């Protein structure tokens with residue numbers, strides 16, 4: 032098959048195959064539930080790993096391969112047939128995937144794992160945030176890629192093996208119980224029809240692209256790849272990772288227009304393990320910069336360098352000034368957002384002036400803030416008074432951190448409990464931590480144990496972990512609750528399991544589970560906050576009292592982390608950097624992506640523009656304009 036000669040029969044066969052696939056979907060429809068049960072039941076071990084790999088990586092691998100291979104052929108192809116084939120290969124998988132999204136929304140069938148189908152005893156290996164099932168987007172994308180490859184590439188040995196990708200993907204979807212068999216057949220049908228339609232539409236076009244438009248094509252490709260990964264930011268419980276309905280995040284409108292300047296530093300500031308992410312993305316960024324340098328005509332290289340430096344300065348400046356316009360927390364039902372752990376004007380940790388931080392919290396929709404400086408009584412009015420007790424050890428070595436909130440006299444009483452250096456008097460330290468909980472409780476304060484998993488990890492590294500009271504000991508001593516998320520969501524597997532153990536204890540004993548910003552004022556705050564559902568007084572003083580009352584009675588409190596879709600697992604390998612970038616782009620709203628595109632084109636034009644008016648010929652782009 033070649034597009035040089037459109038060969039209607041090839042397109043006819045493709046249409047027929049598409050209709051047959053739809054007929055197949057109709058035939059298996061009555062057996063859908065039974066087949067999912069059987070195929071999902073057979074698995075485990077290596078099979079499950081393969082299923083999960085196909086689920087997470089196949090679409091993006093296919094789309095990237097299609098765009099790079101197809102895009103390369105489109106731009107560099109010597110004949111109209113190659114160029115058209117390239118365009119088809121680049122666009123068909125993306126287009127077919129988009130078509131399935133439209134059909135999914137129209138049909139609205141729920142996935143097999145959804146309780147509405149009542150299929151029991153399914154093994155749930157992956158949970159799809161999007162509940163719509165018909166047809167399968169993964170299968171459509173894979174099938175469109177394989178079909179387009181037959182159109183685009185000259186025949187080569189073993190190319191028929193690629194056809195196996197289609198049944199492989201169908202099996203993956205059914206075995207993971209994210210699709211019914213009929214969804215997968217319909218996916219093949221959609222792919223056939225979309226490819227046939229595209230081949231027909233392109234049949235007479237030369238598909239030549241001028242060099243001036245090539246960067247645009249590259250930028251559109253990036254957007255298209257990320258589109259398939261589209262998601263968004265959603266509130267989840269930090270331990271169960273379940274989405275919390277009724278809470279939301281309102282983007283500030285103007286921010287979308289400046290997304291390339293504001294988005295990346297905000298993304299890093301809110302990510303789990305921001306330092307690791309900077310380290311993982313840095314080598315890739317340098318590589319991209321070097322490539323851009325090498326590809327740019329010599330007289331314009333300084334502009335590429337200047338542009339990169341300028342963007343870096345803007346990112347760094349916004350990051351360190353803390354002026355990143357994070358989105359506003361919102362909720363549907365009655366309730367308030369409460370941040371139980373904030374440092375401000377802190378002499379120990381050097382947090383920024385507290386009124387600035389408070390204003391920022393308010394702008395984000397946080398109603399009540401507890402000021403909890405390290406071993407220092409709260410100086411600021413207008414907040415819930417608190418302190419973060421660390422036995423005076425915060426400067427010297429890591430030790431138990433307790434949030435002491437409210438309670439007249441509790442602050443002075445616990446600040447008298449100074450912990451000696453752990454190396455010389457570890458047992459005293461252990462006892463004093465528990466004593467601090469008891470003393471604070473006697474004075475009517477609320478005691479919440481801060482970031483216990485992180486403290487434990489640090490003290491294990493220091494070799495002093497045995498001086499730290501265990502969560503059970505702290506609960507027995509009277510602690511009201513524990514943080515289950517703090518500043519950044521916990522991505523490290525060891526830390527995750529510690530958090531899960533703490534969470535289980537809280538649920539078991541009816542203790543408070545809270546998420547805190549632990550904001551030290553530096554970058555953009557934190558995606559962690561606690562939601563208190565219910566009605567609270569309007570008057571600020573009465574409201575703070577009501578919050579304290581809720582905590583004292585260990586009433587309902589939801590820990591919340593705002594998380595990008597599909598960020599649940601952070602890959603710890605060489606591809607972590609690019610995956611992080613892909614997920615960031617994928618989670619952007621359309622306006623944000625458009626903003627990237629516009630700024631990219633503006634920058635590109637500026638780089639290519641002649642440096643000086645009337646400068647001699649060699650500086651001008653050498654390719655003739657068409």
Ligand SMILES: [Zn+2]
Pocket residue numbers: 419432481482
């Ligand atoms: Zn702390």
Ligand SMILES: [Zn+2]
Pocket residue numbers: 372374419481549
């Ligand atoms: Zn703190």
